Amino acid sequence: MNALARLGMVSEIPSENQTVAQDATDEVAVPKDYFVERDGVKFAGTHLLVDLWGAEKLDSPELIDATLREGALAAGATILHSHFHHFTPNGGVSGVVVLAESHISIHTWPERNYAAIDIFMCGVCDPYKAIPFLRAAFSPSDVQVGEQRRGVTA
Numbered sequence: 578m579n580a581l582a583r584l585g586m587v588s589e590i591p592s593e594n595q596t597v598a599q600d601a602t603d604e605v606a607v608p609k610d611y612f613v614e615r616d617g618v619k620f621a622g623t624h625l626l627v628d629l630w631g632a633e634k635l636d637s638p639e640l641i642d643a644t645l646r647e648g649a650l651a652a653g654a655t656i657l658h659s660h661f662h663h664f665t666p667n668g669g670v671s672g673v674v675v676l677a678e679s680h681i682s683i684h685t686w687p688e689r690n691y692a693a694i695d696i697f698m699c700g701v702c703d704p705y706k707a708i709p710f711l712r713a714a715f716s717p718s719d720v721q722v723g724e725q726r727r728g729v730t731a
Contacts, residue, residue, distance in 0.1 A: 611678065611700035612728065621728025622679060622699035629692040629711060631718025635685035636668030644714040645674045645681045648707025654678045654698055678702045692717075697727065 612619055634640055638661040649656055654676040661672030673682040679697040686692070692715065696704040705722075712720065 612730065613700055618726065619730045620726040622697060622702075622726075623704050624695065624697040624725040624727050625704045625708075626723040626725070627694040627696060627708065627711065628721040629694065629715055629717040629719075630721070631690050632685075632692055632715040633690070634715055635687040635690070635692050636663070636670065638663045638670050638672065640714060641670050641672065641683060641685070642674070644710050645672075645683065645707070648696075648710035649674055649676055649681055651710065652696075652698060652704055652706040653702040676702075681707065699727075 612621055614620075629635075642659055642661055646656055646659065655678060657675045657677055659672065659674040661670055663670055668687045670683065670685045673680050676698065678699045680695070681697075682695045684693045694711065696707055698704045708720065708722065711717070
């Protein structure tokens with residue numbers, strides 16, 4: 578891991594979101610718990626599977642990187658790094674934005690105007706807040722979203 582950190586690919590320093598929290602009395606520091614509880618269910622995070630159909634500009638790694646980063650920040654996530662690969666000859670892009678709270682990944686098929694996107698975020702981040710950025714950047718005619726709660730404990 579140290580070799581990757583020297584390349585700037587792995588953060589050895591915890592982000593502000595990865596620190597300890599004070600208890601209600603401000604006397605004891607306790608590790609921050611990224612699990613959340615909604616509707617009586619405690620779980621690690623929300624995983625969205627997003628399909629964009631009839632989408633445009635799916636062959637631009639720069640646009641994709643900027644869009645996924647903007648969506649991650651709007652969702653309340655902490656960006657660690659990103660990496661994208663541009664395929665030839667069709668121009669598809671595959672890549673990931675690694676987050677302290679998990680990741681956003683994308684695979685595009687510009688020749689079919691289609692993109693498959695995973696948005697997995699732990700804790701209080703709201704992955705749904707990334708979707709408007711996808712709509713604005715890629716102008717899809719149809720957006721399909723599936724949700725899975727990961728790490729369900731109760």
